[in-house]
Amino acid sequence: MISNKRRESAKRIRQAAKKLFFTQGYDATTLRQIAFEAGFKVGSLYNHIDSKEDLLLQIMGSVIDDLNERVREAVAAAEGDTIERLRAGLAAHLAFHAERAQEVFIGNTELKSLSEEARSSITQKRLEYESYLGDLIETADAAGLADTIDTKLHVYSFIAQATHIASWYRPDGRLSLEEIVEIYTRFALREIGVFSDN
Amino acid sequence: MISNKRRESAKRIRQAAKKLFFTQGYDATTLRQIAFEAGFKVGSLYNHIDSKEDLLLQIMGSVIDDLNERVREAVAAAEGDTIERLRAGLAAHLAFHAERAQEVFIGNTELKSLSEEARSSITQKRLEYESYLGDLIETADAAGLADTIDTKLHVYSFIAQATHIASWYRPDGRLSLEEIVEIYTRFALREIGVFSDN
């Protein structure tokens, strides 16, 4: 049971860091603040982390992988034609960015705070994700179900919108998560010229 | 002529700060780096600025005002119907974000680094700008020339895309500024359901 306690402490520290990095930024956040928020003294943190950057890496590390997995699963599980698969992928893409807004925001904002090595590994994963979204779009176009303009810019557009959502979404806002996802999905389908009632 | 030299020095310092804040972020940038980049020693900076935050304020301060002015002028100068005016406004909105990418990026990224007072003054200006864009969209819809879905989210969408452009645009990239502006303008008009060949 000792190791469960250890894991809980580490999680509490990550949660505190996530919150503070999100609101203040990585550089402006001190380990003393993180320790206080997690209920520790500074020195104790080092029983659970290697360094401050290690903490940032832990937070950023899983986000891209999870996003990739979530969207691919949604596409695979979708029933219907190419457009339905694309729609399911976009919905998953958008919902993920809202649901995990803080991590997503940190991931998009603090790339510059990582060491060169860590940064390039994450950049590589992002490029692969962009490429996957691009394939979804081109498949729809090739099937004659959409009238795209520029694949790469469509991808950028979808990423920009989702990233932006991560910066303002609140669960108690004017629109529910489902409504936001539905509206932005319609935006996306309109943008790539899908021929149906959107 | 002495005061011209003063102004040039101040400008060099702002330029250096702009570049460094853009690439490293405000907190990660030191006054020593800014001084070096501008060709001064640290102490000399204080003959031209009050503080580090003052420098950030100088940079962020004019961006929103300039954007607002630029877009309103473009709309006023546009010839043609409501859609043409909207199109001109969107093109100015997009071009501004690309042309002044560094300042725009800093303005969108470092709001958290400002003191409460400075931050709220800028937030207020942004809300007014969003409101202006919303009016343009609603006018087109009310004239029966578009089929909008949700005004506020359309505005967010346009801001998200332009902001994103500011983070990747390079003058020597695959697409020229004119091409980027044209493509994103078509995206926008499609998104709000303008009935014409876009």
Add this chain to the structure above:
DNA sequence: GTCTATATTGCGATAGAC
């Protein structure tokens, strides 16, 4: 107005008692 030198503060990280 620029420089060197320094005051002051607070950071990330470590040592060692309990």
Add this chain to the structure above:
DNA sequence: GTCTATCGCAATATAGAC
């Protein structure tokens, strides 16, 4: 594994010679 105490360093900002 947590704490207190502290190291070593670099930050913003200031003082005062030139």
